[in-house]
Amino acid sequence: MIVTFVSQCEKKSLKRTRRILDAFANRIGDNVWQTAITEDGLKTVKQLLRKSATKSTAVSCHRNKTRQLTELVWVVGNKRQFNEVGVVPVNRTKRNIMHAEWENDWAYASSIQVIATISALLHDIGKSTIGFQNKLIKGSKQGDSYRHEWISLKLFELIIEGCNTDEEWLNRFIQLDKWLESHDIEQLLSSASQNTVDIQPMPPLAQWVAWLIVTHHRLPPAKKVFYPSKDIQRLQLPQNTLEIKRDLNQFYSKIEAFDYWVKNPKSLEEMSKTQLKDFWQFEHLVINSSVWQKNIRRWSKKALNDPALIQISQQASENKKAISDPFLLHLSRLCLMVGDHNYSSLKENDSRCIKVDSRFKKLAANTDRTASIPTVKQSLEEHLLGVGAFTAHFCRALPIIANEMPTLRNHDPLAKPTGIERFKWQNQAFKMTFSLQEATREHGFFGVNMASTGAGKTIGNARIMYALADPKKGARFTIALGLRILTLQTGLSFRKNLKLQGDQLAILVGGSANKKLFELAYDNKNSDITDIIGEYNKDDEPDNESTSFGSESSEDLLDEVVDSDIDYQDYEALNLDTVIASPKARDLIFAPIVTCTVDHIIQASECKRGGKYIAPMLRLLSSDLILDEPDDFDQADLPALSRLVHLAGLFGTRVLLSSATLTPDLVTGLFEAYMEGRKLFNQSQNKPTPKVVCAWFDEQPKAMLSEQCSDINDFQHSHKQFCEKRAHYLAKQPIRRQAKILPFSASYTKDNAPQFYSTLAQTLVD
Structure with a gap:
């Protein structure tokens, strides 16, 4: 050429x-x-x-x-x-990608920023205690009796005590110096209950801040908070028809320092009374810092002047309900944790470190992990100010991350019709979904591909998602599979059949044993496979708390990812910093197409502690999702799968299910989860109530169907229509495989276990 x-x-x-x-x-x-x-x-x-x-x-x-x-x-x-076709401009205007024009659809972007930043300035004030400071300086590995986020929450509760409206507590923070002059915060803390926090009487925005402070490292134990043991037993009964719903009012009405969430019973037993008391006393308290007070004053004023935030507060007050919108809570917590991780990971000589010179410099926030003896890395005052600044900046980047990440454009192998007879159904699927493109932006997309095994679903799914994407922006999607070997096979298929290069495709899979087995099975393709899967990292290790360094915010944000050739320099203005410091997380976030085992992406909804959900959540926020063979999962996994699909709907993602054997109850349940999430997304983006665009595909071009469904009944009616046509088609097909049950008479006991397994193995081989 x-x-x-x-x-x-x-x-x-x-x-x-x-x-x-x-x-x-x-x-x-x-x-x-x-x-x-x-x-x-x-x-x-x-x-x-x-x-x-x-x-x-x-x-x-x-x-x-x-x-x-x-x-x-x-x-x-x-x-x-260059422009999108490679033409060099002769005249140009400079575009500020951080400008508010990107936030037209993000009605609550500024609200998330303000609340997340206020929470960032408050999130670690509990580290001021004598006990925590002694632990950092002396390098003790003993866990805290009460975690610092719980003490931070207690301090926040005491400061805003008596405030009945959001305006009152925000004004109190504006004049915090005067309030502290007339109140002894240490005495108030020593006389307060250590094991409970009364959040329910707090105004709505204060409840939101309280939630972020206490959950910024660990989410609360759902079974203890939302579902008492009696309710769980009733839900597990086979004849149960009871629907138990919980919202954050349930959490706020009963917030306790549960064991192993924010309280360590082992430390409570081992510590002396003096040591325990030290975790509730202060030599210096960081909220007395004039520089810190200046920052909290500034953001409190912004909160009072934010119309959307005041509207949220008023609506919650009128309904007498807590702010329980998952869109607001998820993204504000994400921003706070990204800011915390970013700033905690900065080196001492980094130019972005905030220089603070005051008497509060003695208070440490974390220590240097690489030093042989405990060395203070960041003062608490600097850490709070830095995390606040980083959080505010990252909040502004959210709309850009959702809409402007790298995509796949003008890719002929996906756009051109196929001439192979048994794959021609893909051409019809492409045409149908291309016509739905505009509607899916407004209402979302939930697709079901039930083409038979061997009919080309893997490539067909990619073509469907490519057709749904805006041609000017390009396609961006994630394919999540249950099996590692299938993930590698999908990557090989995409590399060979779709001619996807290293900067267009990333393969996420773990376990060197799987890599070796795959290479042995496809020995003649070893060079291609090595090129795709690169090198592997160690298997996931337990998420142990870093007790002696004062920060859990400097851990890797992803367990295991295969390196690829992703270009990300154009996004330096977003200041993603340590989120993309690891090549693993960088590939996950920036690759236009990702093929992965489902455990990589499901971390977005299942990670209870630490920051390992951050990279998967940013991926889900910015790309469409294909769930390949979701019916392979065990019944016990379905709640987790439903949470993932709900989160996809919540973030405006388009979802496609792909399997020849999807059952009606599974498909309907996942549609309901998606629908509920999409309603919240449309509400946050000032869009109308969604009528989700649903589409059904198989190898019969005439059987393909698309409908806009506003509820489960609409969906079930259309799904039944499609399934009847498919069943009629399958009944006419020749039988390909017929099962036969073979006899096996060996019985198992503990004494003859080796002999039993030997007999079983030989029978299977035969």
Whole structure:
């Protein structure tokens, strides 16, 4: 093929790229090269350019498509130097991607920012205690009797005591210095109940802040808070028809320091009375800092001047209910934890560290893990101010992360019709979903692909999601499977059949044993497989609390991910910092297409402690979701699967289920979970109540169906129609496999276990 390279590099990058391109192509201008080259040669050029790329690098590659047309193949470096077809602009205006124009649909973006930032300034004030400070300085590995977030919550409760409206407690923070002069906070804390917090009387926004403070490391134990043991027993009865619903009012009315959530019973037994008392006393209290008070004053004023926030407060007060909108709670907690992780991971000499010089510098927030002896890394005052600043910045980036991450555009293997007879149903599916594209943006999408095994569902699913995507923006989706081997097979299929490169596809799977088995099974393709799956990390380790360093916020944000060749330099303005410091999390967040085992993405809804849910949640927020073979999961896994689908709906994600053997109850249950989530998303984006676009696919083009469903009855009616046609079609097909039950007479006892398993194994082999 004949290709043309265009360089828009600046500074030293210009010399480096010229040196590389001169070795492969003829220079036909100062910054233009042309040559005939093979696919492998072009891949080598791209890899060399990427290895030498800096912020000043910008090289595009164009291929001669016909006698009259060229097409953009790729861009290495700064993509802003070219438009979507590779044309260099002759005039330009600078666009500020952090501008509020990105937030037109995000009615509550500023509300999330204000509450998350106030919570960030308060989240660790409980670290001021003598007990916690002694633990950091002396390097004790003994757990706290009461965790610092619980003490922070107690302090917040005492400060706003007596405030009946949100305006009152926000005004109290504006004049906090005067309030502290007339109140002895340490005496109030010593006389208060240590084991309970009375959140229910708090105003709505204060309840929201309280929730964020106490959950910023660990979510509360749901069974103890929301479902008493009697209710759980009733729910487990086979004849049970009882529906038990819980909201945050239930949590707020009974918030206790449950064991192993914010209270450590072992430490309570081992510590002396003096040691226990130290965790409720202060030598210095960080809220007395004038710099800290200035920041909390500023954000309290912003809260009072935020119309959307005041409206939320008024509506909750009128209904006498807590703020229990999962969209607000999930994203505000996400922002707080990202800010905490980001700032906790900064090195001491980082230019973004906040310089604070006051008497509160003695209070430590965390210590350096790499030092042989305990060394204070960040003072508590600096940490609170820094986390507040980072949280505020990340909140502004949320709309951009949701809408502007890397996508797959102009990819012919997905857009072109297939000529293979048994895959031609994909062409009809592509056409149908392309016509639904506009409606799915407003109402969401829930698809069901029940094509038979071997009919090409894997590629068909990718084509369906590609058709649903905005052509100007491109496609971005995640394929989650239950089995690791299937994940590797899907990655191999995408690499070979769809010609997806390393910067377009990331494979997420763990376990070197699976890698080895897959290589042995496909020995003649080892080089391709190694190229896809790269190298593996250690299996997931227990999420143990870091007790002696003062911070759980510097852990890796992802367990195991395969490296790929993802370009992320264009997104430095988002200031994602330590969220993408690890190449693992970087690949998960930035890859246009991700194929993974479901455990990687399900962390978004199942992670109860730590920050390992952050990268999966950002992925779910910014990409569509394909659940491949969801019926393979055990019945006990279905609640978790439902939570994942609900979260997908909550974040505006389009969902496609794919399996030849989906049962009506599974599909209907997941649709209901998606529908409830989508309602909350539309509400947060000022969109109308959703009529979810539903579509059904199989290898019969005439049987494909699409409907907009506003409730379960609509969905069940359409699903039944589709299933009847499918059953009629399958009844006419020849029987491919017929099972036969073979006899096996060996009995198992503890004494003959080895002999039993030997007999069983031989029978299976035979």
